[in-house]
Amino acid sequence: MNAAKKSIATTKTMMAGANHRRSVAVIGGGIAGLAAALCFARRGAHVRVFEQAQEIKEVGAGLQITPNGGVVLAALGLGAEADEMSLKATGIEPMDALSGQRIAHFDLSNLHGQPYRLFHRADLLDILARACVESGVTITTNARADEIGDTHVRFSGGETVHADLIIGADGLHSRVRPELNGADAPFFTGQVAWRSVIRMPHAEPVARIWMAPGRHIVTYPLIGGRMNIVAVQERDDWSDEGWHYFDEPQSVLNVFADCAPEVMDILSQVQTVRRWGLFRHPVAKHWHDGRRVILGDAAHPTLPFLAQGANLAIEDAWVLAATCDAIEDLDLALAKYQSSRRPRVERAIGVANENARNYHLSGIKRRVAHAGLRTIGAATPGLFLKRLDWLYDHDVTKG
Numbered sequence: 320m321n322a323a324k325k326s327i328a329t330t331k332t333m334m335a336g337a338n339h340r341r342s343v344a345v346i347g348g349g350i351a352g353l354a355a356a357l358c359f360a361r362r363g364a365h366v367r368v369f370e371q372a373q374e375i376k377e378v379g380a381g382l383q384i385t386p387n388g389g390v391v392l393a394a395l396g397l398g399a400e401a402d403e404m405s406l407k408a409t410g411i412e413p414m415d416a417l418s419g420q421r422i423a424h425f426d427l428s429n430l431h432g433q434p435y436r437l438f439h440r441a442d443l444l445d446i447l448a449r450a451c452v453e454s455g456v457t458i459t460t461n462a463r464a465d466e467i468g469d470t471h472v473r474f475s476g477g478e479t480v481h482a483d484l485i486i487g488a489d490g491l492h493s494r495v496r497p498e499l500n501g502a503d504a505p506f507f508t509g510q511v512a513w514r515s516v517i518r519m520p521h522a523e524p525v526a527r528i529w530m531a532p533g534r535h536i537v538t539y540p541l542i543g544g545r546m547n548i549v550a551v552q553e554r555d556d557w558s559d560e561g562w563h564y565f566d567e568p569q570s571v572l573n574v575f576a577d578c579a580p581e582v583m584d585i586l587s588q589v590q591t592v593r594r595w596g597l598f599r600h601p602v603a604k605h606w607h608d609g610r611r612v613i614l615g616d617a618a619h620p621t622l623p624f625l626a627q628g629a630n631l632a633i634e635d636a637w638v639l640a641a642t643c644d645a646i647e648d649l650d651l652a653l654a655k656y657q658s659s660r661r662p663r664v665e666r667a668i669g670v671a672n673e674n675a676r677n678y679h680l681s682g683i684k685r686r687v688a689h690a691g692l693r694t695i696g697a698a699t700p701g702l703f704l705k706r707l708d709w710l711y712d713h714d715v716t717k718g
């Protein structure tokens with residue numbers, strides 16, 4: 320038995336709590352949905368996942384899973400597989416995109432506990448989906464939830480499913496969220512992102528943030544000699560009706576045309592690219608009602624500038640399952656889940672919003688900020704990451 324299988328066997332025997340008597344229907348087979356399904360199944364619940372897409376898959380893009388998300392993967396017995404299917408980042412480097420110069424190097428190799436992992440999203444989804452199936456979860460694709468009642472879900476094909484708990488893990492455009500909060504629409508944040516994966520066989524396992532006025536690019540390598548690219552530009556408008564599209568590689572080159580050759584070299588290798596409008600809701604006021612509950616982007620979508628949306632979703636999943644297991648009364652359990660998660664999620668979202676501003680500075684503010692980073696990087700590099708101890712060192716599995 321390899322290390323991964325051995326630890327799964329151990330975690331399969333998690334204590335018998337209230338979830339043993341529960342049936343759970345999860346709407347959405349993204350990271351939040353699969354993580355929640357797995358956390359409930361490992362605590363004995365009878366779990367079904369319903370995903371509207373034809374298969375569980377993610378289009379090419381990377382995902383940084385920080386130690387706070389990693390502790391949950393480890394507690395679920397997935398640490399060894401996660402190590403196998405990701406790279407361990409050794410540093411974060413803010414870069415000046417105009418000059419191509421490195422501003423500072425912040426060491427990630429000495430973080431406490433779990434590593435800072437760089438995943439291809441499809442690999443993380445695959446690990447979670449396989450673990451779900453091994454734990455008895457049934458996953459139904461091509462199942463779009465259209466009507467969400469207190470104890471039932473009706474699908475577009477007409478089928479109805481009943482469950483003791485209905486989990487809305489259906490992302491930014493959630494169908495469940497408005498049931499709990501009334502209708503609202505995500506708002507455009509004034510930022511557009513392009514995402515692509517290119518071939519880059521010998522890159523160091525470092526996440527680089529290339530900053531330019533009104534724009535930035537994040538690059539990091541992935542297993543298999545690939546590099547993930549997310550390029551962001553501030554924009555006034557997003558007139559399209561949908562929220563992500565294929566775009567022309569030349570569009571990204573045009574936006575960063577004044578940047579250093581190092582940046583243009585990377586961008587010139589982009590062959591296919593998707594463009595996303597970055598939309599947000601405020602954090603949902605109500606995360607639960609009766610037997611319905613939301614988590615992940617359905618409850619609190621965040622801008623990607625702290626790399627926490629998926630990490631927070633994984634944390635939510637653990638806390639939700641653990642709380643429902645420990646507290647028999649579902650109303651009390653769901654209220655406790657919301658109150659324990661909300662302050663942390665709001666804090667992370669606040670920092671992500673601040674980062675958006677800091678990455679895009681221009682003129683004198685940009686020069687001062689870069690000089691500050693250079694000084695911290697040279698004199699006290701540990702301090703830069705220390706200010707994120709509250710985020711990365713948090714271990715929901717010990718709560």
Ligand SMILES: Cc1cc2nc3c(=O)[nH]c(=O)nc-3n(C[C@H](O)[C@H](O)[C@H](O)COP(=O)(O)OP(=O)(O)OC[C@H]3O[C@@H](n4cnc5c(N)ncnc54)[C@H](O)[C@@H]3O)c2cc1C
Pocket residue numbers: 346347348349350351352369370371372381382383384462463464465488489490491492493494512514549595614615616617621622623626627628629630631632
């Ligand atoms: C450019 C970019 C970079 C990012 N980088 C990072 C990062 O490095 N680290 C990080 O932690 N986070 C990152 N994030 C955020 C992260 O991607 C999201 O927070 C995370 O994927 C949310 O997961 P989710 O499962 O809640 O939602 P989703 O991934 O949106 O999944 C929702 C699922 O529900 C399904 N669904 C929707 N409606 C229905 C329905 N009615 N019936 C059935 N199924 C339905 C959808 O098809 C989908 O599969 C990034 C985001 C962006 C945009």
